[in-house]
Amino acid sequence: MPTLIPAASRALAVFEVFAREKRELSNSDMARFLSVADSSCSDLLHTLHSLGYLMRTSRTRRFYPTGRLHEIARQIAENDPLTTVGREAVELLAERANESASFGIIDTTAVKVVAAQSSKHPLRYIFDVGERVAFHASALGKALLALLPREEALAALQRRTLRQVTPHTITNIDQILAQLEQGRERGWYETRGEGTEGVTALAVSGRLGGQPVSMSLVGPTERMERNREAYLRVLQDVRRTMLAGD
Known part of the structure; x- marks a missing residue:
């Protein structure tokens, strides 16, 4: 029986939250929506940011998705x-x-x-x-x-x-x-x-x-x-x- 990977589910949940909220979110905002500790959410958002899936505003330090996920989805759709x-x-x-x-x-x-x-x-x-x-x-x-x-x-x-x-x-x-x-x-x-x-x-x-x-x-x-x-x-x-x- 395949095992579910919680980290993978949580990463996808981040994008679902952004899609629903349609706005920039702070680490504490996201942690609240995901019902996880601020420290765990910080690691998750930092990872997605490092990989180019999230951008961070310079003044408010809030996160929002970049176009990378859309581009990957477009390439998948082409095939x-x-x-x-x-x-x-x-x-x-x-x-x-x-x-x-x-x-x-x-x-x-x-x-x-x-x-x-x-x-x-x-x-x-x-x-x-x-x-x-x-x-x-x-x-x-x-x-x-x-x-x-x-x-x-x-x-x-x-x-x-x-x-x-x-x-x-x-x-x-x-x-x-x-x-x-x-x-x-x-x-x-x-x-x-x-x-x-x-x-x-x-x-x-x-x-x-x-x-x-x-x-x-x-x-x-x-x-x-x-x-x-x-x-x-x-x-x-x-x-x-x-x-x-x-």
């Missing part, structure tokens, strides 16, 4: 394992199906594409990494919504006006919820011309590190219909490979 898995997933999908592939996560009121790879066909759909697509008009979005409890999915749909992107876009919430239920039963989700006319998307979803994720194949409707069963097998195989154990 987020979720993004790495997403890249691997779309590479596998595009290689096996030769259709444009995307990998998305929930981003408040929409889906954020965190990884994408285009098909090699001359006629293909192109995603941009960082692009945000609507829940109601994308297979990625419907696959993600289906992972949420009904009340949360309903709230996500109600947070913004459901825009009629194409003549085929479904904006009736009851119809969308019915689609989600149908998708849960069969294990995959679909949009036909709902986000872009003449384009069909197939998607599956799952959890990665507890976070809802979805992946899709997208292409011209005629080609997607012709290869539907093969593409669904590819999606399900890649899902099993990339999300095993989650």
Whole structure:
């Protein structure tokens, strides 16, 4: 059984206190918030100051975090394992199906594409990494919504006006919820011309590190219909490979 290290917990608690208080704090202030002796708190703050995580004002001798923690967090985020898995997933999908592939996560009121790879066909759909697509008009979005409890999915749909992107876009919430239920039963989700006319998307979803994720194949409707069963097998195989154990 792993052992908890109190000093590590206390160091992180220092930053939680600063985040809550949003002001410079003296050693005695911090000791009070952490419920520790002034001498113990002094050693902790001195260590964090020496490592560059805290600055100290010259006049009041109060402490406040520097930007170092933020910079480290930024560098970690740039190499987020979720993004790495997403890249691997779309590479596998595009290689096996030769259709444009995307990998998305929930981003408040929409889906954020965190990884994408285009098909090699001359006629293909192109995603941009960082692009945000609507829940109601994308297979990625419907696959993600289906992972949420009904009340949360309903709230996500109600947070913004459901825009009629194409003549085929479904904006009736009851119809969308019915689609989600149908998708849960069969294990995959679909949009036909709902986000872009003449384009069909197939998607599956799952959890990665507890976070809802979805992946899709997208292409011209005629080609997607012709290869539907093969593409669904590819999606399900890649899902099993990339999300095993989650």
